[in-house]
Amino acid sequence: MLPSFTFHVPFSKSIISSLIIHASPKPPFPNLSPIRFACHFSPKPSMSSSSSSTPTHVEAEYAKSGNSSCKKCSEPIENRALRLGTKDGRGYTKWHHLGCFSFGSESVASVELIHGFQALESSDQEALKVEFEKSKEEDSAVKKSSQNRRVREGDEAEVENLGEKVLKKSKGSSSAPTHVEAEYAKSGRSSCKKCSKPIENKALRLGLVTKDPRGFDSTKWHHLGCFSFGSDSVASVDKIKGFQSLKSSDQEALKNLAVEFEKCKKEDSNGEKNSQKQKVCEVDEDINEVGERGLKKAEVSDLAISFSASDVKDKYKDATLPPKWKAFQTIIFLERDDGLHDSSKIAAFDFDGCLANTDVRRVGADAWSFMYPSIPDKLRSLYEDGYKLVIFTNETNIERWKNKRQAAVDSKIGRLNNFIKEVKVPIQVFIACGPSQGEDPFRKPKPGMWHILKQHLNSGISIDMDQSFYVGDAAGRRNDHSDADLKFAEANGLKFYVPEDYFGV
Structure with missing residues (x-):
């Protein structure tokens, strides 16, 4: 029998089962038998087939610090908070908040197979199961049509163009009707088609449902305050789909x-x-x-701001608020201080540099003092005269200090609580947390905080503008840091005073 050698050689284009190379009929070494060479060529494994057979590794754990950020919403993940992650090809883990993680990959067959699941607390295991099932249901719905897939992937340009065409068609024909739907968001992954900001999980949202030329439903979701009822498709608010299942408020x-x-x-x-x-x-x-x-x-002053109970939170983003303090969009407010009475007469004040002497380099609930000695007596006198006392203050640190937001909240609210305790009169407080650079509607000099007070937090009592006023130190003078307080008063039609004049210095 002839001796043979077999070589396995990868070959990506075709498979050659065997190639026989025989020795010369006149071997140079007559004492040796002829040699047979068999070369077997096997196909090179493709990248796609390799990757598809390897399941995505999903990991669940409690954050070891507060330094990681969610890859979906970009917000920090608090220390010890439950987080979910997947590893990329380099071994780097992309972490997410529980509500921001998508289980769209079919490689996750069961939530119990997630690495670290068994080490979680029972309550977090249940929460993870709920999110897993919810995500699976949503992903299943997405696969029903390519139109739904484009909507959920945020292909807004195509959806907007399609929606405009459908609306134009519906005006001239009854074959493509539209209707409005109201519901509480099933997750935090939808975005408002008006302001492009995320719609929080469980928040009330309104959608304009249209049909494209192929008959598929397309829903454009909005925040309550961003939705326009200009469409003739809304005959009555009671006819809105889902209206009866909403909370009374x-x-x-x-x-x-x-x-x-x-x-x-x-x-x-x-x-x-x-x-x-x-x-x-x-x-x-x-x-x-x-x-x-x-x-x-x-x-x-006649402009309306949508303000509902479902939009009011007990936390500002990832920062927990003390009792009686609430958050709405980019403001934090003291909802109802003990003894506070609503009134037609409003005495409003700025805080830093007006009522309290503070320093940006000092942080803490006790890092303040009265700006003027007459302040406590003056505020008590106003309260006894039937005025409702209100503080409107900006605080950008709450938004800027993403990794220390809780410290910024505790410092600002701590100072305000201690101030109210010292003057011994109830005061309603509004804190605008939006950045100094931008279009935040609540940050002074924008009138948003005043509108919330006037329209929603004064028991419907009409405000007497002749008797109401605002006091602030930012009046645009040579040594003032800005003119925000003066412009805030002007925007709301309020009489304006600088603190040294009002407090008799």
Whole structure:
């Protein structure tokens, strides 16, 4: 038998089962037998087949520090908070909040197979199971049509163009109707089609449901305050799909918003169509944009801000708030201080540099002192005269200190709580946390905080503007850091005083 050697050689284009190479008929070594060479060529494994057979590694654990950030929302993940992650090809783990993680990969067959699941507390295991099932249901729904897939992947340009075409078609034909739907968000992954910001899990959202030319439903979700009822498809708010399943407070908020639009339609039908009036009536328009277009004070004061119980939180992002303190969008407010009475007369004040002497280099609840000795007596006198005392203050550190947000919240609220305790009178407080650079509607000099007070947190009592006033130190003078307080008073039609004049210094 001839001796043979077999070589296995990878070959990516084709498979050659065997190649026989025989020795020369006149071997140079006559004493040796001829040699047979067999070369077997095997196909080179493709990258796709290799990767598809390797399941995605999902890991669950409690964060070892507060230094990691969620790859979905970019917000910090608190120390000891439950986080989920997947490893990339380099072995780097991409961490997510529980509510931000997507189980779209079919490699996760069961939640019990997630690495670290058994080490979690029972309550977190249950929460993880709920999110797992919810994500699977949503991903299953996405696969039903390519249109739904584009909507959930955020292909807004295509959806907007398609939606406009459907709306135009629906106006001229009844074959492509639209309807409005109300529900509480099933996750935190949807985004508002008006402001592009995320819609929080469990938050009330409104959607305009249209059908594309192929008959598939397409829903554009909005925050309550961002939704426009301008479409003739809403005959009555009670007819909105899902309305009856909402909380009574949210039903009322929805009705109020619809009423505002109805007023606008009536005003337009009476011929009041000047551009300034139209901008005021469009309640879903950003307050900042309205203010910058030069509306008169009286017109600005009529602007409505959507404010419902479901939008009020006990936390500001990842920072926990003390009792009685609440968060709404980018403001924190003291909801109801003991003994506080709503009134038609409002005495409003700035805090830092007006009521309290503070220093940006010092942090802590006790890092303040009275700006003027007469402040306690003056505030008590106003309270006894039937005034409602209110503080409007900006605090950018709460937004900027992402890794130390809790410390910034504790410092600011701690100072305000201690101030109220020292003056011994109840005060309502609003803190604007938005950044100094941007279009936040609540940060002074924007009028957003005043509107929340006037429209939603004064028991419906009409404010007497002749008796109400605002005191602040940022008046645009040579040594002032800005003119935000002066402009805030002007935007809301309030009489304005600087603190040294008002407190008799």
